[in-house]
Amino acid sequence: VLAKANYQPVRLMSILRDVQAEYRHIPAEAIDILAVALKIPRTQIIAVVEFYSFFHLTPQGRYDILISDSITDRMLDKENLLSYLSSALKVKVGEVRADGLVSLNNTSCTGMCDQGPAGLVNGLALTRLDRPKIDEIAILIEGQTPLQEWPAHLFAVNDNIHKAGLLLNASFEKGTAIQAAFSNGTSSTLAELDYSGLRGRGGAGFKTAMKWRFCAEEKADAHYVVCNADEGEPGTFKDRVLLNSYADQVFEGMTLCAAIIGAKQGFLYLRGEYLHLYDKLQATLAQRRDENLLGTDILGLGLDFDIEICLGAGAYICGEESALIESLEGKPGIPRNRPPYPVSSGYLNKPTVVNNVETFMAAANIAIHGGDWFAKVGTEKSTGSKILSICGDCAKPGIYEYPFGTPIRQILDDCGAEDVMGVQIGGPSGTFISNQELDRKLAFEDLATGGSFIVFNHSRNVLAIAQNFTHFFAHESCGFCTPCRVGTSLLKNQLDKIVNGHGSAGDVAELEKICQLVKSNSHCGLGQTAANPILTTLQRYPDVYEKQLKDISYEPGFDLDGSLAIARRMAHRDDAAAHLSQVEE
Numbered sequence: 070v071l072a073k074a075n076y077q078p079v080r081l082m083s084i085l086r087d088v089q090a091e092y093r094h095i096p097a098e099a100i101d102i103l104a105v106a107l108k109i110p111r112t113q114i115i116a117v118v119e120f121y122s123f124f125h126l127t128p129q130g131r132y133d134i135l136i137s138d139s140i141t142d143r144m145l146d147k148e149n150l151l152s153y154l155s156s157a158l159k160v161k162v163g164e165v166r167a168d169g170l171v172s173l174n175n176t177s178c179t180g181m182c183d184q185g186p187a188g189l190v191n192g193l194a195l196t197r198l199d200r201p202k203i204d205e206i207a208i209l210i211e212g213q214t215p216l217q218e219w220p221a222h223l224f225a226v227n228d229n230i231h232k233a234g235l236l237l238n239a240s241f242e243k244g245t246a247i248q249a250a251f252s253n254g255t256s257s258t259l260a261e262l263d264y265s266g267l268r269g270r271g272g273a274g275f276k277t278a279m280k281w282r283f284c285a286e287e288k289a290d291a292h293y294v295v296c297n298a299d300e301g302e303p304g305t306f307k308d309r310v311l312l313n314s315y316a317d318q319v320f321e322g323m324t325l326c327a328a329i330i331g332a333k334q335g336f337l338y339l340r341g342e343y344l345h346l347y348d349k350l351q352a353t354l355a356q357r358r359d360e361n362l363l364g365t366d367i368l369g370l371g372l373d374f375d376i377e378i379c380l381g382a383g384a385y386i387c388g389e390e391s392a393l394i395e396s397l398e399g400k401p402g403i404p405r406n407r408p409p410y411p412v413s414s415g416y417l418n419k420p421t422v423v424n425n426v427e428t429f430m431a432a433a434n435i436a437i438h439g440g441d442w443f444a445k446v447g448t449e450k451s452t453g454s455k456i457l458s459i460c461g462d463c464a465k466p467g468i469y470e471y472p473f474g475t476p477i478r479q480i481l482d483d484c485g486a487e488d489v490m491g492v493q494i495g496g497p498s499g500t501f502i503s504n505q506e507l508d509r510k511l512a513f514e515d516l517a518t519g520g521s522f523i524v525f526n527h528s529r530n531v532l533a534i535a536q537n538f539t540h541f542f543a544h545e546s547c548g549f550c551t552p553c554r555v556g557t558s559l560l561k562n563q564l565d566k567i568v569n570g571h572g573s574a575g576d577v578a579e580l581e582k583i584c585q586l587v588k589s590n591s592h593c594g595l596g597q598t599a600a601n602p603i604l605t606t607l608q609r610y611p612d613v614y615e616k617q618l619k620d621i622s623y624e625p626g627f628d629l630d631g632s633l634a635i636a637r638r639m640a641h642r643d644d645a646a647a648h649l650s651q652v653e654e
């Protein structure tokens with residue numbers, strides 16, 4: 070394992086993955102060996118293992134099953150299926166069965182919201198789970214059938230492309246983007262990219278040409294290109310489809326970037342939940358090397374560049390670019406202080422471009438078809454198209470591509486959404502809009518999204534939605550800064566109190582106060598947006614919150630009289646004065 074990683078501490082993530090594949094956890098002895106061989110402190114290795122939810126210090130089952138706890142999985146009866154799975158496998162949720170054969174737990178969204186309820190077995194995606202499939206899985210596990218022999222239908226992952234537009238329909242031939250860049254000159258290619266108006270598709274919307282130019286202008290002995298394929302925002306799965314069916318365009322976009330900024334090495338940071346894509350992507354890279362589209366002297370143009378795939382390990386925060394870079398360097402994915410920005414000090418403190426999968430794909434196509442081809446679609450401030458992952462209450466969940474500026478109402482019509490109560494745009498960190506706002510537009514200047522688009526009909530409870538998202542943030546907070554670490558837990562507890570019927574008007578006021586505190590004092594985007602599910606639903610549905618409240622201005626968040634019952638039993642008294650009702654009178 071160490072030799073495969075060239076004894077490099079920056080390869081710690083892949084080393085740990087290999088160790089865990091062998092031992093089902095990271096044994097203490099392995100940590101000792103790694104610390105000596107990699108010349109890093111044991112505590113640093115333990116910190117990495119503890120940070121990522123897919124690494125374990127204690128053994129997991131030989132079949133380790135994780136069930137996605139995304140809101141869309143819950144809408145598809147995930148909770149009942151999990152109980153059914155738990156009794157079928159005779160293992161409690163969060164535990165390893167006594168014989169060590171199987172372990173079962175929840176996990177955050179696995180990026181299969183268009184084909185849930187979903188899960189993972191030893192990291193491989195399971196889709197469209199139902200009771201017959203669970204019965205089948207239970208038999209396979211009890212029979213100790215190797216995963217390679219499980220029926221393929223359990224692992225079937227479909228692209229579900231329902232509407233292709235500018236990018237998904239673009240004609241593309243391997244190598245043409247690189248050739249175009251060299252025949253037109255890299256600086257005029259960068260000028261075309263600038264003219265196209267392309268902005269980062271991960272959500273933040275920074276101008277791509279500007280990012281590449283800043284990075285190219287940095288003087289350094291090495292530059293790096295990083296493709297962020299860690300789409301962890303619940304409801305987002307479009308990068309999964311792009312990597313499955315359009316990987317060449319993504320890799321070509323990365324190569325184009327390398328030519329412009331002067332990089333020799335690139336990384337695709339693939340979220341751990343997409344392990345099923347790993348071998349296929351490696352084969353695509355190998356094919357590109359065979360065709361001299363990667364490696365040395367690419368297409369005889371004097372460009373040397375190659376791409377390595379690094380797998381994440383179940384940490385949503387690694388979608389944040391500086392956290393992703395930390396993870397690439399084999400560390401816990403804790404966001405860095407900025408500035409300096411990655412364009413001047415990124416991977417190994419060298420100038421680094423980090424862009425989303427869709428951004429690289431768009432850049433490759435702009436190099437081929439020109440900036441005007443892209444710029445004439447969309448709006449003035451949001452040029453081009455956006456690829457959406459649509460899921461939730463609609464007849465045809467899947468991938469849809471629209472020109473920016475398209476009204477939300479049209480998107481809902483196309484995906485077969487009826488009786489719409491609201492739409493979560495941009496995932497939990499985005500905006501919840503009500504059915505009174507369906508004429509708003511998909512655009513950076515109105516409703517921006519990295520791709521997540523979740524539809525809710527009137528059968529859904531807006532509080533349950535806000536609660537699921539708030540729990541998600543509390544779980545995914547990296548814990549580095551206090552406002553987010555403590556604040557997201559306070560938000561979770563306070564919202565639970567209201568949802569469980571113990572809230573008062575004072576509690577809502579307190580909830581809003583905590584929201585503002587977390588929003589304005591957190592270190593990175595996770596904390597700064599963690600209150601959005603509460604703020605955007607509270608603003609639109611104050612009546613739903615009010616209905617949950619008791620009339621008094623303060624109500625304890627727990628059953629005080631129920632807790633006093635223990636004391637009454639110990640004191641052997643059950644007279645009226647020992648009850649809360651007596652005190653209230």
Ligand code: SF4
Nearest residue numbers: 547549550553593596
């Ligand atoms: Fe970590 Fe949250 Fe602070 Fe971001 S805001 S650094 S996720 S604790």
